Amino acid sequence: MKMIINGRKVDASDGKKIEVFNSATGELVDTVPSANEKDIQKVMKAAQEGKKVWAETPLYERSAILKKYVKLLEKHKSEIAKLECSEMGKRIVECEAEASTAAKIFTGFIERANHICGDVMPDCQSECGKDLIFTRREPLGVIVCIVPFNYPVELFSHKVAPALIMGNVIIVKPATDNPLTVIRLMELLIEAGVPGNVAQVVTGRGSVVGNQLVDNPYVDAVSLTGSTEVGCEIAKKSSKYLHNVFLELGGNDAMIVMEDANIDFAVEEAMLGRVWNAGQTCCATKRIVVNNKIKEEFTKKLVARLDKVKRGNPSDYTTDIGYLISERAAIKAEEQVKHTIEQGAKCIYGGTRDKTFFEPTVLIDITSDMDVANDMEIFGPVIPIIGFDTEEEAIEITNAPIYGLQCGIVTNNTKKAINMAAKIQVGNVVINGTGNYRHIDMAFGGTKMTGIGREGVQYTLEEMSKVKSYVLKNILN
The missing domain is CATH 3.40.309.10 (Aldehyde Dehydrogenase; Chain A, domain 2)
Structure with a gap:
C-alpha cells in the first residue's frame, strides 16, 4: 500500500519501502513507503494549504462528510477487521468489535460537536456594560496523530474524529509493524470527501518520520498513544515550539x-x-x-x-x-x-x-x-x-x-x-x-508518568480546539 500525501497515493521519494508481515504466520502481507525528509516537506506544505480550507468549512459540512465516512466504515467493517487481523495477529472477533466501536466514536464526536455552544459574558461591570462579549471555539491547526499498533482502528478514531470535526488538519503516523489498516481508514476518509490536504498519512520509522513530524514549526499539536519514553521525547521536541501535546502513555495497572x-x-x-x-x-x-x-x-x-x-x-x-x-x-x-x-x-x-x-x-x-x-x-x-x-x-x-x-x-x-x-x-x-x-x-487518561490530557467524546473536542473571545464595544443600548 502507499501513503497518502495531498490526496495522492505515493511512494517515498527515494523509493525505499518497509515490509509488513502477518504476526501470526510470518508471511509477507504488503509493503509501505519509508518516508524521508523530502516527503515530510511535501506533507507540511499541503497541510498549510489545507489548514485554511478546512477551518473555513462550516461545521455542518464537516459533519456531513464525516457522517459519510461512518457509513463507509460500517460498509467496510469486515474488510477492515480482516486486514487488521492479518497484519497484527489480533483475534478476528476483537478486530470486528474494534471496527464497530470506531463507527460509534466518530458518531459520538460528530453529535457532540454539533451541540457545543459558546459563552456570553454578563454585563455586570459598569465600564463594560454596553459591550457584548461572546466566545467561539476555533481549530488548533495542524495536528500530528501518532497511532499505536495495539488498537489501530479505535485509537485512530479517538484522535482523528475530534481533530477533524473541530476543523483541524491531521497528519497520521501509523505504527511501523501494522500500518495497513490505518492507510485503508484514511482512504475511506478521502472517499467520504475530506480534502486530500486536510487528511494525510505518512509511513516510516518513528525514529525518522515521527521525529521529523514532531520537531517541526508548522505543527500546532501532537497526539500520541505510546510508551512513556517516547512521550517524554515528544514533549521535549515539542517544547521549543510550544506545541499542544496530548500523551496517553505507559501503565502498570x-x-x-x-x-x-x-x-x-x-x-x-x-x-x-x-x-x-x-x-x-x-x-x-x-x-x-x-x-x-x-x-x-x-x-x-x-x-x-x-x-x-x-x-x-x-x-x-x-x-x-x-x-x-x-x-x-x-x-x-x-x-x-x-x-x-x-x-x-x-x-x-x-x-x-x-x-x-x-x-x-x-x-x-x-x-x-x-x-x-x-x-x-x-x-x-x-x-x-x-x-x-x-x-x-x-x-x-x-x-x-x-x-x-x-x-x-x-x-x-x-x-x-x-x-x-x-x-x-x-x-x-x-x-x-x-x-x-x-x-x-x-475521560480516558492517567496521572503521573502516564501522560497529559484526556480522550473521550465529552472531553477531547475542547482539547482539540481553542477559545476565542469576540468583543463588540458599545453595541448595547
Whole structure:
C-alpha cells in the first residue's frame, strides 16, 4: 500500500519501502513507503494549504462528510477487521468489535460537536456594560496523530474524529509493524470527501518520520498513544515550539481483589484483563493484588481457567488469544519474565514463547522490591500475583509505579471500594471489574508518568480546539 500525501497515493521519494508481515504466520502481507525528509516537506506544505480550507468549512459540512465516512466504515467493517487481523495477529472477533466501536466514536464526536455552544459574558461591570462579549471555539491547526499498533482502528478514531470535526488538519503516523489498516481508514476518509490536504498519512520509522513530524514549526499539536519514553521525547521536541501535546502513555495497572470478593468472578476478570489482545493494552490489568487469605484459592482457579483458553489461528472465531505484534515484542516479554524469576519470583504456569506467540503466564511470590511490582510494564499475557494483608497495603502496592492509568477493585463492599478509589493515584477506577475498560464518553487518561490530557467524546473536542473571545464595544443600548 502507499501513503497518502495531498490526496495522492505515493511512494517515498527515494523509493525505499518497509515490509509488513502477518504476526501470526510470518508471511509477507504488503509493503509501505519509508518516508524521508523530502516527503515530510511535501506533507507540511499541503497541510498549510489545507489548514485554511478546512477551518473555513462550516461545521455542518464537516459533519456531513464525516457522517459519510461512518457509513463507509460500517460498509467496510469486515474488510477492515480482516486486514487488521492479518497484519497484527489480533483475534478476528476483537478486530470486528474494534471496527464497530470506531463507527460509534466518530458518531459520538460528530453529535457532540454539533451541540457545543459558546459563552456570553454578563454585563455586570459598569465600564463594560454596553459591550457584548461572546466566545467561539476555533481549530488548533495542524495536528500530528501518532497511532499505536495495539488498537489501530479505535485509537485512530479517538484522535482523528475530534481533530477533524473541530476543523483541524491531521497528519497520521501509523505504527511501523501494522500500518495497513490505518492507510485503508484514511482512504475511506478521502472517499467520504475530506480534502486530500486536510487528511494525510505518512509511513516510516518513528525514529525518522515521527521525529521529523514532531520537531517541526508548522505543527500546532501532537497526539500520541505510546510508551512513556517516547512521550517524554515528544514533549521535549515539542517544547521549543510550544506545541499542544496530548500523551496517553505507559501503565502498570493493578486489580485489587479484596477478601470478600467473588473469587470465580475475580478470576474471570483477571483472565479477560490479560488475555484480551494478548495483553497488549495500555490499561490492561498488569498486576493482580490479592488478599492473602484468598490468594491460594484465587491462584489455583486462575491457572485452571487459563487451561481452558483456546490457542489457535486468530482468524478463527473460536480462538481465545491472539499473537504479539512481533517476535521482538514477544522476546521482550520473555526476557521480562526471566528477569522477574531471577529476582525471586516463581512461574507456575506458561512462561514459554513460540516466535510471536506468548503463552499466558502466572508469576507468584512477587515482592514489593521487584521491578514487575513497580515500573516494569509487561506488554503481554503475563499475570503477576501480589499478596496483601490490609487495605492500606493494597493501596500502597497499587500506587507504587510511576504510572497511574486505571485500576480495578473487586469487592462486595461498594462503600469501601469508593473510599479506596479516592486514595488510588490513577485516572480511572473500575469497581467490580478489571481496569481493562473504556467507554467512548469517559475521560480516558492517567496521572503521573502516564501522560497529559484526556480522550473521550465529552472531553477531547475542547482539547482539540481553542477559545476565542469576540468583543463588540458599545453595541448595547
